Amino acid sequence: MVMSVDLDRNVVLRGEVELVERAGRLFSACEEFACAATDLKTWALPGFRDRLVAERHRIDPPPAAFKLYSPAALADEESERHLVELARAGLRVRICPAPIPHETILVDRRVAILAGPAAGGVREYTVVRSPSVVKGVVSLYWATWETAVELAEYRRDRPPALSRESRRILGLLGGGLKDEAAARRLGMSLRTYRRRVAEILTLLDADTRFQAGIRAHEFGLIG
Amino acid sequence: MVMSVDLDRNVVLRGEVELVERAGRLFSACEEFACAATDLKTWALPGFRDRLVAERHRIDPPPAAFKLYSPAALADEESERHLVELARAGLRVRICPAPIPHETILVDRRVAILAGPAAGGVREYTVVRSPSVVKGVVSLYWATWETAVELAEYRRDRPPALSRESRRILGLLGGGLKDEAAARRLGMSLRTYRRRVAEILTLLDADTRFQAGIRAHEFGLIG
DNA sequence: GAGCCGCTGGCAGGTTGCTGCCACCGGTCC
DNA sequence: GGACCGGTGGCAGCAACCTGCCAGCGGCTC
Numbered sequence: 001m002v003m004s005v006d007l008d009r010n011v012v013l014r015g016e017v018e019l020v021e022r023a024g025r026l027f028s029a030c031e032e033f034a035c036a037a038t039d040l041k042t043w044a045l046p047g048f049r050d051r052l053v054a055e056r057h058r059i060d061p062p063p064a065a066f067k068l069y070s071p072a073a074l075a076d077e078e079s080e081r082h083l084v085e086l087a088r089a090g091l092r093v094r095i096c097p098a099p100i101p102h103e104t105i106l107v108d109r110r111v112a113i114l115a116g117p118a119a120g121g122v123r124e125y126t127v128v129r130s131p132s133v134v135k136g137v138v139s140l141y142w143a144t145w146e147t148a149v150e151l152a153e154y155r156r157d158r159p160p161a162l163s164r165e166s167r168r169i170l171g172l173l174g175g176g177l178k179d180e181a182a183a184r185r186l187g188m189s190l191r192t193y194r195r196r197v198a199e200i201l202t203l204l205d206a207d208t209r210f211q212a213g214i215r216a217h218e219f220g221l222i223g
Numbered sequence: 224m225v226m227s228v229d230l231d232r233n234v235v236l237r238g239e240v241e242l243v244e245r246a247g248r249l250f251s252a253c254e255e256f257a258c259a260a261t262d263l264k265t266w267a268l269p270g271f272r273d274r275l276v277a278e279r280h281r282i283d284p285p286p287a288a289f290k291l292y293s294p295a296a297l298a299d300e301e302s303e304r305h306l307v308e309l310a311r312a313g314l315r316v317r318i319c320p321a322p323i324p325h326e327t328i329l330v331d332r333r334v335a336i337l338a339g340p341a342a343g344g345v346r347e348y349t350v351v352r353s354p355s356v357v358k359g360v361v362s363l364y365w366a367t368w369e370t371a372v373e374l375a376e377y378r379r380d381r382p383p384a385l386s387r388e389s390r391r392i393l394g395l396l397g398g399g400l401k402d403e404a405a406a407r408r409l410g411m412s413l414r415t416y417r418r419r420v421a422e423i424l425t426l427l428d429a430d431t432r433f434q435a436g437i438r439a440h441e442f443g444l445i446g
Numbered sequence: 447g448a449g450c451c452g453c454t455g456g457c458a459g460g461t462t463g464c465t466g467c468c469a470c471c472g473g474t475c476c
Numbered sequence: 477g478g479a480c481c482g483g484t485g486g487c488a489g490c491a492a493c494c495t496g497c498c499a500g501c502g503g504c505t506c
C-alpha cells in the first residue's frame with residue numbers, strides 16, 4: 001500500500017487512537033525514533049507501549065530510540081521504574097532539567113509529530129513532513145538532547161520516589177524479616193511481595209539484596 | 224571422690240594445663256560462673272573453651288555465666304565474633320571501660336581464682352576458698368559488673384573491627400557479585416567464602432544480607 | 447454482555463544462599 | 477613418629493529467593 005503524500009500539508013490527528021491508527025506503522029518500521037515529553041502520562045493509550053516494546057524485539061536491528069523527558073517523568077515510582085526498564089532494554093533515555101512544553105516525536109529525522117494541547121479532552125497531534133520544518137525541529141531536538149543528562153547519571157545521586165508501600169517493605173527488609181513473614185505482615189501473597197521487592201531492587205539499581213540494602217541506606221530510605 | 228580442703232589455704236597452680244586439671248571440674252559442675260579479663264587471649268589452652276561450651280549444652284539447667292571484659296576484647300574480628308557467639312549462647316557478657324588488671328574467676332560465689340603475672344612464660348593461678356576473701360572479691364566483681372555495659376549495647380554504635388579480608392568481601396558484596404564470582408576473585412572456595420560472609424553477618428548482627436548491607440553502610444564500612 | 451486491561455496469586459522449576467558433616471592438610475607439641 | 481588442633485574445601489540437603497507462566501478477578505469501555 002503506497003500513499004502519495006503532500007509534503008507541505010500538515011495532517012492533524014485527534015486523539016491517541018487516531019494517532020496510533022494512522023501513524024503507528026511509522027513507529028514500528030523505522031530506524032530511528034526520538035521523542036520528548038514532560039512525563040509518561042502522554043501516551044496513555046492502554047497497552048500501546050507494551051506492544052511497541054514487544055515489536056522492538058522482533059525487529060533486527062531494533063530501531064535506535066531516544067527519549068527525552070523532564071524530571072517530572074520520575075515523579076512517581078511506577079514511571080521511574082518504567083524509564084529504568086526502557087533504558088535497560090537498550091533505549092537511550094535522558095532527562096532535561098527544563099520543562100518540555102510540547103510533546104514531540106521524530107521518526108527517522110523525516111517526520112515530526114507535535115502534540116498540541118487537549119481540546120475538549122482530546123489531544124491533537126500534528127504530523128509534519130515539510131523538510132525544512134522537520135529539519136528545524138530535529139536540530140532543536142538534538143540541541144536539547146545534548147544539554148540533557150543521561151538517565152543513569154541523573155538518578156545516581158537522588159533517591160527514587162518510592163510509594164508508601166515500598167517504603168514499608170524496605171522497613172521490613174531492614175528488620176531482617178524473611179519474605180514469608182513480611183508478606184504475611186502486609187497481607188499479600190508471597191508472589192506479590194517478591195514482585196514488589198524485585199521492583200524495588202530495579203529502582204535501586206541493585207543486583208543483589210545486599211547491594212539494595214546499601215543503596216537504600218545510602219539514600220536515607222531506611223532509618 | 225571427696226577431697227577435704229583447708230579453706231584458709233590458698234592453692235597456687237602453675238600454667239593453664241594444671242588449672243584445667245585441678246579446677247576444670249569446678250567449671251562444668253557449678254550453678255554460677257563469673258569471670259573477668261582484659262581480652263580473650265587469657266585462656267589460650269587449645270580447645271578448652273570449646274569443650275566447656277559443649278558441656279553447657281549437656282547440663283540442665285546450664286550454669287549462669289557472666290563474663291566481664293575490657294574493650295580490648297573486641298580489638299580484633301575473631302575475638303569480637305567469639306564474644307557475640309557467647310552472648311548468643313546465653314552467657315551474659317559486659318564490657319567495662321576500665322582495664323581489668325587481673326583475670327578473675329568466681330565459681331558459685333564460693334571459690335575465686337585470681338591470675339597472677341606470667342612467671343617465665345607460665346602464669347600462676349591462685350585458688351582462694353577463704354570465705355571472707357572470696358566475699359570481698361565477689362562484691363568487688365559485682366560492683367564492677369554493675370557499672371559495665373551490656374555487650375549488645377556497647378556494640379550498637381560502633382563498627383566491628385574487620386580484617387582486611389572481610390572488608391574486601393564487603394566490597395565484593397557491595398558490588399553485587401554472586402558468591403561464586405566473589406569466591407573466584409578471592410581465590411578461595413565457595414564454602415570458605417560463605418563461611419566468611421556468615422561470620423560477617425554475625426558481626427553485623429544481621430539476619431539477612433539485606434540487613435547486613437544496611438548495617439555495613441551505616442558503619443561506614445562500604446564507600 | 448463481550449472484550450480488554452491491569453493486577454494478583456498459585457505453581458513450577460530454576461538459581462542462589464546457608465550449614466552440618468567429614469576428610470584432608472599443614473603446623474605444633476610431646 | 478603420633479596425637480592433636482585449626483583451617484579448608486567438597487558434598488549434600490535444605491532454606492531462601494527469583495521468575496515465567498497462566499488462570500482468575502474487578503474495573504473499564506463499547
